[in-house]
Amino acid sequence: MIRTLCRPPVSIMVSGLMMLSGCRLNMGFLSPSGPVAEAQRMHLWIVCGLMLLVVIPIFITIPFLLWRYRYRDGKNNAAYRPEWEASWKWEVMLWSGPLIVTAVLSWFLWTYTKALDPYRALSDDPLQVQVVSYDWKWLFIYPDMGLASVDHLVLPAGRAVTLSLTSRTVMQSILIPELAGQIYLMNGMTTRLNLQADHPGEWMGRNTQYNGDGFYRQSFRVEALDATAFAQWTERAANTPPLDAAALAALENKGMRDDLPALFSQVPQHLFHEIAGGRGHDHSGEK
Amino acid sequence: MNAHDILLGRLDATALPWHELLLADTRLEVISGIVGLSAAIIAVAGALLVATALTWRRLWGPLWRDWLTSVDHKKIGIMYMVLACVMLARAVVEAGVMRLQQALGSGGGGIVTPDHFGQLFSTHGTIMIFFVAMPFLTGLINFVMPLQIGARDVSFPLLNSVSLGLTAAGAVLVMVSLVLQPFSTGGWSGYPPFTDASFNPGAGPDYWIWAVTLSSLGSTLTGINFTVTIYKERCEGMHMMRMPMFCWTSLCTAILMIFAMPPLTVATGLLALDRYLGFHIFTNDGGGNVMMFANLFWLFGHPEVYILILPAFGVWNEVFSTFSGKGLFGYRALVMATMCIAVLSFTVWVHHFFTMGQSTELNAIFGIATMAIGIPTGVKIYDWMLTMYRGRVRITVPMVYGVGFLFLFVLGGTTGVILANPSIDYQVHNTLFLVAHFHNMVIPGTLFGMIAGYTLWFPKAFGFRLNDCWGYRAAGLWIVGFLLAFFPLYILGLMGMPRRMVAYFEGAWLPWTLVALTGAALIVLALLCLAVQLVVSLRNRAELAVPVGDPWDGRSLEWALPAPVPEWNFPALLVVEGRDAFMELKMKGDHLDRPRDGFIDISMPRPSCVGPVVGAAGLIAGFGLTWHIWWLTVVSLTVIVAAMVARSFVRETHRTVPAAEVEARWNAWRTLADASPRIRRRDEQRQANRGHAFPAAREGGE
Numbered sequence: 001m002i003r004t005l006c007r008p009p010v011s012i013m014v015s016g017l018m019m020l021s022g023c024r025l026n027m028g029f030l031s032p033s034g035p036v037a038e039a040q041r042m043h044l045w046i047v048c049g050l051m052l053l054v055v056i057p058i059f060i061t062i063p064f065l066l067w068r069y070r071y072r073d074g075k076n077n078a079a080y081r082p083e084w085e086a087s088w089k090w091e092v093m094l095w096s097g098p099l100i101v102t103a104v105l106s107w108f109l110w111t112y113t114k115a116l117d118p119y120r121a122l123s124d125d126p127l128q129v130q131v132v133s134y135d136w137k138w139l140f141i142y143p144d145m146g147l148a149s150v151d152h153l154v155l156p157a158g159r160a161v162t163l164s165l166t167s168r169t170v171m172q173s174i175l176i177p178e179l180a181g182q183i184y185l186m187n188g189m190t191t192r193l194n195l196q197a198d199h200p201g202e203w204m205g206r207n208t209q210y211n212g213d214g215f216y217r218q219s220f221r222v223e224a225l226d227a228t229a230f231a232q233w234t235e236r237a238a239n240t241p242p243l244d245a246a247a248l249a250a251l252e253n254k255g256m257r258d259d260l261p262a263l264f265s266q267v268p269q270h271l272f273h274e275i276a277g278g279r280g281h282d283h284s285g286e287k
Numbered sequence: 288m289n290a291h292d293i294l295l296g297r298l299d300a301t302a303l304p305w306h307e308l309l310l311a312d313t314r315l316e317v318i319s320g321i322v323g324l325s326a327a328i329i330a331v332a333g334a335l336l337v338a339t340a341l342t343w344r345r346l347w348g349p350l351w352r353d354w355l356t357s358v359d360h361k362k363i364g365i366m367y368m369v370l371a372c373v374m375l376a377r378a379v380v381e382a383g384v385m386r387l388q389q390a391l392g393s394g395g396g397g398i399v400t401p402d403h404f405g406q407l408f409s410t411h412g413t414i415m416i417f418f419v420a421m422p423f424l425t426g427l428i429n430f431v432m433p434l435q436i437g438a439r440d441v442s443f444p445l446l447n448s449v450s451l452g453l454t455a456a457g458a459v460l461v462m463v464s465l466v467l468q469p470f471s472t473g474g475w476s477g478y479p480p481f482t483d484a485s486f487n488p489g490a491g492p493d494y495w496i497w498a499v500t501l502s503s504l505g506s507t508l509t510g511i512n513f514t515v516t517i518y519k520e521r522c523e524g525m526h527m528m529r530m531p532m533f534c535w536t537s538l539c540t541a542i543l544m545i546f547a548m549p550p551l552t553v554a555t556g557l558l559a560l561d562r563y564l565g566f567h568i569f570t571n572d573g574g575g576n577v578m579m580f581a582n583l584f585w586l587f588g589h590p591e592v593y594i595l596i597l598p599a600f601g602v603w604n605e606v607f608s609t610f611s612g613k614g615l616f617g618y619r620a621l622v623m624a625t626m627c628i629a630v631l632s633f634t635v636w637v638h639h640f641f642t643m644g645q646s647t648e649l650n651a652i653f654g655i656a657t658m659a660i661g662i663p664t665g666v667k668i669y670d671w672m673l674t675m676y677r678g679r680v681r682i683t684v685p686m687v688y689g690v691g692f693l694f695l696f697v698l699g700g701t702t703g704v705i706l707a708n709p710s711i712d713y714q715v716h717n718t719l720f721l722v723a724h725f726h727n728m729v730i731p732g733t734l735f736g737m738i739a740g741y742t743l744w745f746p747k748a749f750g751f752r753l754n755d756c757w758g759y760r761a762a763g764l765w766i767v768g769f770l771l772a773f774f775p776l777y778i779l780g781l782m783g784m785p786r787r788m789v790a791y792f793e794g795a796w797l798p799w800t801l802v803a804l805t806g807a808a809l810i811v812l813a814l815l816c817l818a819v820q821l822v823v824s825l826r827n828r829a830e831l832a833v834p835v836g837d838p839w840d841g842r843s844l845e846w847a848l849p850a851p852v853p854e855w856n857f858p859a860l861l862v863v864e865g866r867d868a869f870m871e872l873k874m875k876g877d878h879l880d881r882p883r884d885g886f887i888d889i890s891m892p893r894p895s896c897v898g899p900v901v902g903a904a905g906l907i908a909g910f911g912l913t914w915h916i917w918w919l920t921v922v923s924l925t926v927i928v929a930a931m932v933a934r935s936f937v938r939e940t941h942r943t944v945p946a947a948e949v950e951a952r953w954n955a956w957r958t959l960a961d962a963s964p965r966i967r968r969r970d971e972q973r974q975a976n977r978g979h980a981f982p983a984a985r986e987g988g989e
Contacts (some may be wrong), residue, residue: 027716027795028783037714045709051701055960058668058697066670066690067670071612071679073969074986081677082984085614090673094620106655109708113651116710117642142779170481171577173642173717177783181713185580187480187571191644204793208717208785211481213401216788 014024028177033203033224034196036116036180040100043112045103056100108243118183119192122160126194130272131165133172133185133207135254136214142270147237148264151257157224163193166276168252174211176222182208188277197224214256223237296915297490302467304328307403310564319400319924322384323468330465356894358444359718359854360429363451365748367426368741370451374458376420379814380874381411386772386800386807389715392790393797398884404493404789405472410461412475412496416591417502418458420729423737424598425509428537431744432513434845435531435863436524436853442515444892445934446508453505457498460909467914474787476588478930479580484562489640490913496555497909503551503587510544512538524863531843531866534616535622538599540594541631545634546591554583560732563912565678580645585636593632595729597625599736600667603692606739607671609839611642611678612968612983614867624663624670641709642716648711661700668697679983681968683839684758685739690782692731699727702777720780725772730769738765738817746783746838746978750850751831751881755972757820764813772806775799833978835960840968840980842870847879848954850978855889858882858949872984877959881953886946893942900930 032038068078077241130141131153141148153176155161165174167185175182180195207218241247243264250260268274291299305328308320318479353364384399385407391397399407433441441447464470471491473482477499483493517538521530532540558580560566569580608615614824615621637645637653671693680686702724706712715721720869738761746752779799784791794800824831846858846871859882865871871880904926911919965981 027793028781030781040710040714043708044705044714047705047711048701051704054665055697055701058672059694062690062693063670065675066680066682069675069678069680071681071968071983073967076679079677080612080679082679084612084677085616085618087616091617091620094617094666094673095662097669100663102658102662105658105704105708106695109654109658109710110651112708112710113647113654114711117647118713119647170486170571171478175714175717175783175785181710182642182716183713184640186643189644204783206783206785209403209478210472210787212405212472212486216401216790251871268296277707 011167017134025259029181032178033201034198035122036249037178037194039112040181043108043116046108050101050105050108054098070229116181118181118194119161120194122194122196126162127156129155129161129163131163131174131185132251132272132275133165133167133169134251135169135211136207136218136261137251137255137257138174138205138207138218138220139251140220142234142266143194143269143272145234145237145266145268146241146269147234147240148267149237149252150260150262150264151220152262153205153220153222154230155197155222155224156230157197157226160194160196163195164272164274165191170211170273171209172174172207172211172218174204174205175208178203179222184209192274197222200226200229201222202272212254214254217256237263238265240265243268243271293918294916296911296917297469298914298916301619302469302490302914304466304468305456306468307400315398316400316922318398319403320618322399323403324347327466327468330462333363335901352894353900354897356448358440358448358892358895360433360440360444361748361852361854363768364426364428364430367422367429367454369422370425370458371737374422374461375412376814377462378411378414378419379811381414383807383811385411386804388789389791389800390790390797390804393794393800394792395790397790399789399891401789402469402472405787406468406470408978409471409474409477409491409495410464413498414461414750415729415748416475417499418454419732420737421457421502421506421597422454422734424540424595425450425506427737427744428513428598430539430742430748431536431845432534433516433520434523434747434856435534435843436517436520437857437863438516438520439842439856439889439986440520441512442967443512445895445897446512448929449856449896449901450505450509452507452898452900453501454903456902456906456909456986459906460494460501460913461496463910464491466816476584477555478577478584479558480571480575480577482558482562483570484565485570489613492558493913496559496562497912500552500555500559501905501909503555506544507548507552510541510548513541514545517541522857522861522863524861525868528775529863529866529868532604532618532621532625533598533601533843535625536597536604539625543597543629543632543863547587547594549587550583551587551591554587557583561910581635581640581643585639587635588639589969590632592725593628593729595733596736597628599733599740600625602740603671603689605841605843606689606743607674609743609841610681610683610686610689611675612840612841613674613678614870615670616673616676617666617792618866620666621670624666626658627663631656631663631846635660636968638707638709638712641712647709654707654712655708658681658704659703664700668693674947679968679986681971683971684753684755684762685742687759688735689740691762691769692735695727695731695766695769698835699731702727715780718780718787719786720785721778722781722786723776726769726773726776730765730773730969735765735934738762743839744845746831746833747836747845747848747850747852749828750834751824751828752833752838752972752976753803754820754824754827754831757816757823761813761816761820764809768806768809768813770806771827772803772810775802775806781881827851830974833976835955835963835978837869837873837972837980838976838978839971840873840909840983842867844868846980847872849952853949853952855891855944855949858886858889858953859884869980870984873980874985886950886953888946889949890941891944893940895934895937895940897930897934901927904930945982952956 028035042202110146132139138151140153165185168188173182183191183193201224203222205220240263289908304324307323311320325709387398388397469491477495567575569575635657638657641650784796836848837846904923906921908920963977963979965979966975967981968983
């Protein structure tokens with residue numbers, strides 16, 4: 001569904017135009033590395049294209065009006081109708097133009113919003129990753145493997161991933177622009193975000209919701225590995241220190257990761273649910 | 288509890304402005320401390336300078352008698368705008384410091400610490416919304432609207448003075464936080480749980496809570512006052528559908544204030560319960576829920592942006608029709624569009640948090656509702672274009688702002704439509720794209736509108752025009768400065784740069800922050816030009832004088848009056864027979880008539896000290912609450928109640944202006960008008976313009 005939303009030729013054409021115009025934005029969702037970000041970019045181009053239909057005529061007409069009808073102390077030959085204040089013909093056009101554009105935009109809005117539901121899994125068997133945000137660091141738990149990493153999200157390239165998210169502190173918002181949009185993390189609640197990296201690579205993820213002094217440094221490395229590299233990573237991770245009470249307490253301290261290990265193993269089975277509490281924040285969307 | 292705690296609460300030496308400097312270890316902390324201390328010194332020195340000047344010139348008495356205690360809607364309007372200008376200067380300087388910080392903050396470093404930066408963006412946002420935009424538009428409506436509907440004053444003049452007092456109290460409280468620090472770092476929206484006591488126990492969020500609460504109470508009262516005034520005080524014949532468009536947008540704004548301000552007061556009040564009494568409404572624990580704050584806040588916050596923009600739309604209606612020498616095109620459509628916007632503004636608040644995890648259907652519905660507001664707004668833009676069509680457009684200073692507004696606002700609307708799409712919003716929410724968008728609406732929309740309105744009605748208030756040359760310079764700098772300061776932020780947002788970052792480690796962002804800094808510098812220059820303009824105009828006020836009162840060939844009733852307008856506005860209550868009442872008179876070669884039944888005594892409300900007393904006590908109560916000085920809070924709240932009770936015993940609330948005085952003023956003005964030639968529009972910006980206009984529409988047929 002998502003794939004059909006981003007017809008590649010159009011997408012490539014638009015990016016080509018961007019490159020030619022010298023405006024190269026080689027970061028953020030304008031250079032997507034996953035199906036969600038790619039579809040979001042496509043939607044952006046559609047909206048921009050439709051809005052240009054509105055903007056360009058206005059931008060041409062205003063200078064024309066200013067020039068043609070400028071005050072020239074009686075020397076201007078253009079028509080002057082000081083009493084002309086209403087016209088049904090014009091009024092119908094003025095209302096129907098924006099109405100039609102908005103209707104078309106709304107159709108796209110509905111389609112894309114439904115298709116890009118962050119709660120909708122991108123495949124039948126996505127990799128489950130649980131995310132806990134602290135002040136000012138991130139804990140990523142791989143429940144099926146009993147692993148956890150700090151400030152480093154490792155993903156298998158080409159496989160769908162479901163993030164379940166909560167916060168141990170104030171509200172935060174997670175954003176990996178090249179892969180997918182953002183979603184809030186809130187204490188005592190679980191939100192969800194589905195994404196996928198199309199190919200191996202490295203990106204930055206961030207918190208975008210201000211949460212104090214360390215906010216500007218609260219980023220994390222996102223790394224997509226091919227199948228073998230990912231398997232190797234999980235093996236290596238298995239021999240790391242356990243995520244015990246001491247480590248969890250260290251995460252609670254306000255501050256950066258500093259000398260905390262980047263990888264943990266032997267993650268307690270229900271750790272995430274204990275942290276997030278019972279209150280899910282599922283909406284009724286398709287699971 | 289020792290004596291200090293009882294007397295001064297938690298206020299101690301750590302609140303003093305040099306405290307940050309005393310604790311400074313690193314170079315950054317020292318510089319940041321110096322920046323903070325300098326700001327405090329400027330604030331104190333500025334206040335002392337004004338106080339000294341007032342004492343020196345023996346102006347305290349006149350200031351108190353003629354201004355602070357006045358309940359005249361025109362003077363209250365002017366005081367609102369003075370307050371807005373003072374606060375604007377501070378908030379623009381803060382913006383400049385933030386832009387400088389982001390330009391220097393590549394790779395860490397800069398001139399302010401993260402905490403200081405947090406205070407900067409929080410005060411900047413709070414001030415710009417509550418203490419610049421709100422007082423400016425409230426002041427403008429106060430000054431203009433009663434004149435346009437042919438009224439003597441607003442319905443509740445004393446309440447008007449109390450509203451001003453409360454708003455000013457909030458503004459002063461934010462200024463006090465410069466000296467007795469710190470202010471909140473929670474942004475202008477103050478989201479808990481970050482602003483809850485468990486994460487931010489200090490005085491900062493409390494300053495924010497009480498400043499905003501004072502201002503929101505003032506605005507609620509203002510909303511009631513304006514609405515009743517428009518419903519009840521219109522002169523005879525001024526049907527709703529004959530009111531100037533500015534009055535329509537004022538009415539919609541006032542209605543929005545009545546319904547949108549209480550959710551904010553409730554939100555800040557509940558947050559205060561959390562912080563002061565250990566409630567668990569928005570806390571992480573004990574059953575609190577942060578999502579309720581977001582809903583309450585934006586239930587206020589979204590209508591608020593239309594409170595900000597509608598009065599500016601009102602100004603643009605006047606500007607485009609006046610300076611096109613033509614009636615406003617599509618009056619009925621514009622009335623309808625304004626009402627549509629006002630109603631729709633209550634149906635879109637969820638778009639401020641599409642990313643909170645709610646269902647896609649809900650997001651989509653709110654997204655479509657958001658885009659629907661683009662329809663009436665688009666109609667307005669087209670109607671203004673059609674107002675210029677077949678007109679005679681004069682590019683005066685307000686028109687330069689107007690044209691800048693049309694171009695920039697259309698672009699801002701486009702990015703608004705982009706943000707209205709939940710799927711795209713997931714990407715650019717909380718980034719600089721969003722920051723660029725809302726600045727793109729409130730600077731070219733609201734602020735340009737307010738400056739255009741100030742330029743347009745200044746002669747009406749003070750009797751002389753503003754210097755055009757400096758006006759053009761300021762307008763040009765505002766437009767270019769805006770483009771340079773905010774368009775780079777769109778790009779940074781698309782590149783994924785979050786808002787509110789004190790520093791960053793992405794080299795690719797640096798060039799754009801440098802461009803934005805240049806823009807900020809130009810905006811500071813624009814502000815300086817406005818200041819110079821005021822001084823130059825004051826010096827040349829004899830040449831710029833327009834005592835007859837109609838410098839722009841205006842259309843509505845206020846231009847029929849002398850400039851400055853006498854306290855009683857109209858010598859007798861009017862009867863109007865159509866829209867653009869004054870223009871109809873002028874087209875017949877007439878002017879406002881002598882009262883048909885002769886001059887009579889006029890009863891005007893007396894000045895009252897209740898407004899300033901309630902304001903001052905409100906300020907002290909807010910200060911006491913912020914620093915937990917309970918006795919001070921109790922005393923000042925008692926003063927407020929006592930002032931209201933005392934007022935109810937005052938019997939002599941009105942004074943009489945004798946008919947002879949009114950007639951003498953009238954005769955002097957008519958003599959002056961008859962001696963001043965009616966000038967054509969080509970002489971509009973020349974000394975020949977004494978405010979006696981020959982209608983542009985009749986120039987051809989002469």
